[in-house]
Amino acid sequence: MxxxxxxxxxxxxxxxxxxxxxxxxxxxxxxxxxxxxxxxxxxxxxxxxxxxxxxxxxxxxxxxxxxxxxxxxxxxxxxxxxxxxxQVGRGALRIATPPGTGSGLLREMVRGYVALFGRDTIELVFATDQTVAVRDGRADIALVCSTEDLTGLDVQNVTTEHPVALVPADHPFATRETLTPACLLRDPAYATELPPLGLDALVDLVATGQLIAVVGDSAVDRLGRHVAAVPVTGLSPTDVLLAWPADSHDPRIASLLELAGQLAIQDPQRVQTTTTRRPRV
The missing domain is CATH 1.10.10.10 (Winged helix-like DNA-binding domain superfamily/Winged helix DNA-binding domain)
Incomplete structure (x- = not known):
């Protein structure tokens, strides 16, 4: 036919x-x-x-x-x-990331990329579903959790986050050294599933006593004095990945992955890298 x-x-x-x-x-x-x-x-x-x-x-x-x-x-x-x-090889490299990303890793990657290639060479695309932004072409690469659907994407593990509970600073939980999921479930404000909001909005909900949520420990550097972060035992750490189209030939993505690898060498306790496949250029 x-x-x-x-x-x-x-x-x-x-x-x-x-x-x-x-x-x-x-x-x-x-x-x-x-x-x-x-x-x-x-x-x-x-x-x-x-x-x-x-x-x-x-x-x-x-x-x-x-x-x-x-x-x-x-x-x-x-x-x-x-x-x-x-877009390949042209214009700013677009990184999809959740609104209010807490990790200093993103800051380090963006600043390092700008130092290498100059201003206006990288752009943040704020999205609640970063893999969709990559698949539909709105972004070239995404910062994602390993729990997301990564079908059709190549990934590089860039760091591991450990779970912490965000609680109001005056909540009884705030004085605990650790918390367990069973303990959290006893509080009606605890949400087992995070609402589709950015980190800043989540922090506001916690500060006002409307929410208790478990997030990655990179969020700690975004908290104000009204919110405490308590480590949670009994939950597995979450890998944070860079994800990009599996058939990519974009040299800008390869440059960012190389930079992430260099950050891992500088701080191996914080940033770990395991690459499935780099873009062919």
Whole structure:
């Protein structure tokens, strides 16, 4: 079968979105007859009917509904590829990171990169889902936890964080040397799942007595005098990773990974590196 063209996908999605050939043609800036012929040709090449047509209505068939989802995914992938190709080796290296990242590691990497390549060579993209930002092309690389979905990404372990409970400074827990998950569960303010907020917002909720939360110990350097951090036993440490597209050839990413490795050598207790694969340049 001859390869389907992008234009055909756009024509199909216009009709699938409006379920009206005349309105779809108007959106596309063409006449209805060529659009109808293009859809009919697409159906012949696929060997299935994508639409059920009557004199009164147009509806998607079961095959049409499947093709609609796949066509959307294909066009999104193409758009992402275009963004990535245009960005490779050009402009600022975009790092996706959660709002209010507590780790000094990010500060050290950014400052080190700027020292090597100059100002305006690196950009922070604040996102609550950093891997999505990398996959859709909004960011080139992301600072993520090892617990996230890393499918299709290469990673380098850059540090390990240990769990601490953030509690109000005047809370009885604040005087404890350590806490356990069982102990935390006895307080109704404790949230086993963090709300989708940046660190600064979480700290505000804790300070006002509305929340007790467990985060990585890198958050300690962002706390004010109204919030205490108490180590939590019984929970595993969390690896913090740099993650980037597995098929990347971006020399800027390779430079950042090399810098992260140098930081590890300077402070091996804080920064650990294990690379699965570096970008090919």
């Amino acid at each position: 001859k390869r389907i063209e992008v234009r055909e996908l756009e024509y199909f999605l216009a009709v699938a979105g409006t379920l009206h050939f005349a309105r779809a043609a108007e959106q596309l800036g063409i006449e209805p007859p060529p659009l109808s012929r293009a859809i009919a040709q697409l159906e012949r090449r696929l060997g299935v009917s994508l639409f059920e047509r009557t004199s009164r209505r147009v509806e998607l068939t079961a095959a049409g509904r499947v093709f609609k989802a796949e066509a959307r995914t294909t066009l999104r992938s193409l758009d992402r590829a275009v963004r990535r190709v245009r």
